[in-house]
Amino acid sequence: MTSVNDDAFRAGLDNFRTLQADQQPVWPDAGKLAAAVDTLGGVAPLVIPQETETLTQRLAAAGRGKAFLLQGGDCAETFAEANADRIRNKIRTILQMAVVLTHGASMPIVKMGRMAGQYAKPRSSNEETRDGVTLPVYRGDMVNQFEFSEASRIPDPQRLVQGYNIAAATANIVRAYTQGGYADLRQVHEWNRGFMENPAYKRYESTAAEIDRAIRFMDACGADFDQLRTVEFFVSHEALLLDYERAMVRMNPISGLPYDSSGHFLWIGERTRKIDGAHVDFLSRVSNPIGVKLGPTTTPDDALRLQEKLNPQGIEGRLTFITRMGAGKIRSALPALAEKVTREGSPVTWVTDPMHGNTITSASGYKTRRFDDVLDEVQGFFEVHEAVGSIPGGLHCELTGDDVTEVLGGSEEIFDDTLALRYETLVDPRLNHQQSLEMAFHVAEMLQKFGESRAS
Template sequence: MTGWTKSDWRNKPRVQMPDYPDEAALNAVEAKLSKYPPLVFAGEARRLKQALGQAGRGEAFVLQGGDCAEAFEQFSADSIRDTFKVMLQMAMVLTFGAKVPVVKIGRMAGQFAKPRSAPTETIDGVELPSFRGDIINDLDFTPEARIPNPDKMLQAYTQAAATLNLLRAFSTGGYADVNEVHRWTLGFTESDEAERFRDMANRITDTLDFIRAAGVNSERQHALRQVDFYTSHEALLLEYEEALCRVDSTTGQHLAGSGHMIWIGDRTRQPDGAHVEFCKGVQNPIGLKCGPSMTEDDLKVLLKTLNPANEMGRLTLIARFGAGKVADHLPRLIETVKAEGANVVWVCDPMHGNTIKSATGYKTRPFDLVLREVQEFFAAHKAAGTIPGGVHFEMTGLDVTECVGGLQDVSDEDLKDRYHTACDPRLNASQSLELAFLVAEELTAMRQEQLAEAS
């Protein structure tokens, strides 16, 4: 973008960002990070933008998922592998349902900072600054732990680099072999509770048997053994984002080197704010969270600011309203986009609008509300004649008990058993795969209707 610099955000109003007490320490960390290699590369970001463009035209479908907030303490190769594994299973099921490629984007290798509803929290009469994610301060409820520490950005970079290294190995080293992925899924459908999904799983088996019989196998076809897997996170901590911003030597454009896709949260999307200012100048695909408070006028400004060339795949609108509220908000935003002639990818985030406090005191998300919002998202696009481009879940490959419901029938009383999140509740592996089957059923029905109308 002509005339834009990666520091321009510093002259704009900033929200949801820490005030570091030691400016010299902050400057030293930023200077060190600015010399580190970028975590992702421009060619990768351009490939993702192209794939998202296909989703915007209905030629692909987006699956975006991963942790609410990555934690330093819970970091391990096994947790990365398990989340990657479940996303591969989900993607295979969604591919079968949609009959188009699935664009796989992890909330990984950068999702360290979290916006908070209040700047402070109070426990037993003691008020302290809120925990804002491991890249900023610590979860322990002590005055020392809650002081923003710039050195934590260096630890976040190291963890993100290690995560990306492992993801690239898994993506290209044979772990993603389509036959192995399906074998994992068959294990899920063997349970009595998952019987309704067995027919779809068997049809996937028949398809794989056919292509093997036709001489197409993973030994000969790299596409059956490898996947493209991208990373994404909310670009909340702009000191970190600026330090990793680089100029692409092939195009002269700026790249947010922290992740393939970055998004602007529902709390930080002020058209004249710092986060919009930073994101408008980088060439990465940009996500924009759209909650109930998004106005048509603000959306019009943001469409032009973030995607002035109206490039398909550049801007993804991530709708997050809550079950029962989609019909009140999504249609008006769809009509605004249509009236502006804007090219966008529509993605459903059914997690953030469906957070409740359980009877046992835990923050949770009911599985049936998550599913209901996805269904309402599809219904709104069907009514408008527009394309539902994908889904966005907070999830993990671990067997946690954080969201209630699903085939496992996690109850309020079960939440205490394995409630490990530092921020928001995540779908566990079983709930994630179950949701993929249910979304695949929606996609299959949608495709059948389209074929019937065309005939």
């Protein structure tokens, strides 16, 4: 473990401090913040550079249409839910989805969780008012607490250290489940067969039967190799809290380059992607593969400038554009971006986030999304890339492995009056376990059709 202490590197990495840093908490005690940052500067890395380099290669393959990224997890992880059962359920859901997508895509699926670091969220306001009382807004468990009280809402730098400790435990659990036999393809397929027993999912029966035949064929051939028993699984989060991210930078002892050891993949949000802002500057100086969320107001020139700043060497797999346009805007907003970037820009991996552009408030007052809108945005994403000649490289979803009731619709039909049954999210609504698998079957069909179209 080596911290980045070289003066030249420090000068560059700390340049973000001279720029506008949006969506940062107002820490009330500078001394406590300095102590927390100093502690984080000496902790063990959560990921190692070789793993981030492997992910860069995998994302490069996705950008060329030789793999497909599946990235999923909570909108905002909470400290209280960082237990083995909840983590296992999310991993299980992503693995189940990956089996279905592998069949549809006929190529490797890069599996990645929004896990082990997604403890902070951007907010539309710095404050929240209830019954005449105004307090700092909840910014995620790494900053403050959800409870609406003065003591809970004061940003506490010690929560940065607590967040690291919980992220480390989460990453260890992820490795145990994905490397210790839990991820065995044959076992995951058995879980999916259980999903298919529900009559609501009869339309996916033929796909499930084809997967079943393929696995029985491998068994008949005596196939029993590591790739069946273990999987690569990467962790990611939005690099929002710059004090935390900077403290987690370490030096790659082989390449001599700095990397952010807080996660394999880090992304910049729609609200913090200003080309002259602190987040873009900071992530331009670490060697991890990185992503940028692009909303419907993004211009083609915006995208090109981000490419030039974040990937000036044009390294494949280094930069991922995650589009979050909304079902009603994807078909009109994405074509110009995809056309210009494909024609003039350096290599990029295109991924769709069909969640954030489709948030609504239900009649009963719950923040929610419609399952059909989520699917329609993914469909539009595929349609645009097919028309432009670019590659749809992945899917980025907010999901949970639990049977919550936060997103309307799906074959099991969650209605407005049933949202209250298990509405558990503190920030954004997530697909539940069943809806996540149903989405995987839909996206597998899209991947299959896209592949057939490219081959013809």
